[in-house]
Amino acid sequence: MTRVLVVEDDAQLARALVINLQARKYTVDAAPDGATALRLVAAEQPDLILLDLGLPDMDGIEVIKALRGWSRAPVLVLSARSGSEDKIRALDVGADDYMTKPFSMDELLARLRAATRRTIESPPPTQTAMVVGTDEFTVDLLAKRVRRGDRDIRLTPTEWHLLEILVTHPGVLVSQRRLLTEVWGPSYRGKTNYLRVYMAQLRRKLEADPAHPRHLVTEPGMGYRFEA
Template identity: 80%
Template sequence: MTRVLVVEDDAQLARALVINLQARQYAVDAAPDGATALSLAAAEPPDVLIVDLGLPDMDGVDVIQALRRWSRAPVLVLSARSGSEDKIRALDAGADDYMTKPFSMDELLARLRAATRRAAEAPTLEPVAGGQVSTDDFTVDLVAKKVKRVDRDVRLTPTEWHLLEILICNPGRLISQRRLLQEVWGPSYSTKTNYLRVYMAQLRRKLEVDPSHPRYLITEPGMGYRFEP
């Protein structure tokens, strides 16, 4: 059964969506705000999400960006905002489709089917279950943005966190030096490989049992880095 997470602060509309989806054999969870949505998505990963942008605690775009740190589930935006700028922001954040209110329930259901069909046909990628990645020596919580060793919490700088997050979300994959530099520091830093050496050394000191012989944060000389679970 396909699980849908409805993120909508209008209680009447949320109830109508839940009833219509359940009548068509979807399993449905509903969240009235962004924080609840991210918590539910981590606890019970949905197959697809319907997200409003005008939420009481945060913008829906922020919800999508946070979700994309660990989930590849299709996101259908359902919003009263009809401007092209809002649509572009949502799509750039990781949304798969965008519908404006008022809307046709039949069209929404058709788009929902299309989104789940595309996801089912996409190449299989490793999910990050529950927003957490655990190794024998540390655990990374991508929702709470926390890292723990067996015996203590690990404090990371924002730059260290961003670098680790990219690697963790691509387990086993080689991430090029250029991509890491551009995503963490910006396009003008694409050749500053010394930045990566310094920050990777800091991460290893904080996470690896033996930083001089890393088990998890692996260097591919001249190419990039990878996270080995």
């Protein structure tokens, strides 16, 4: 049974989350602050963490930083902070997804299922597949080759670098800042137009319908996600 840790200082919301999750057969623990959350993660080893950023004893960003030193459990942020800076900071320090309050319970449950599914399906890093396939194209990470159907697709070094980062993190939202920093360098962290241009080029080369991509997906204002 999947174990979820709810980290939320709003007692009414925390109770609603616990009741809804338990009704769907999740095992649920709850923590009203960051220190309790860290203790429960160490003791109970949850499969997924729902985390508010505005905690009474420490900022949720600091909780994520502390967790990422020793835990790989997916972290889904639930926060009233709607600014893109807050979303990017959370993703950059290790959050896996971000939802703004108020949110739909149905959407939350769908994202929780997706995060759990990715955790189950993803192999350990040392066993990452060298060939990543979709119904449109395949990416050979070792040979640095992309094929669509029976033909090779020529990518520029920059296009390849972007694609490589995304396909080695399947289903994970990779922030704009992280992509810009890793591909172009720290001084380009704000140049989101670079990403738009190169992602459009990748979609034209790889997606069946570039205007409605299925595999190279945009999360507006946040980043990009590869879906196999």
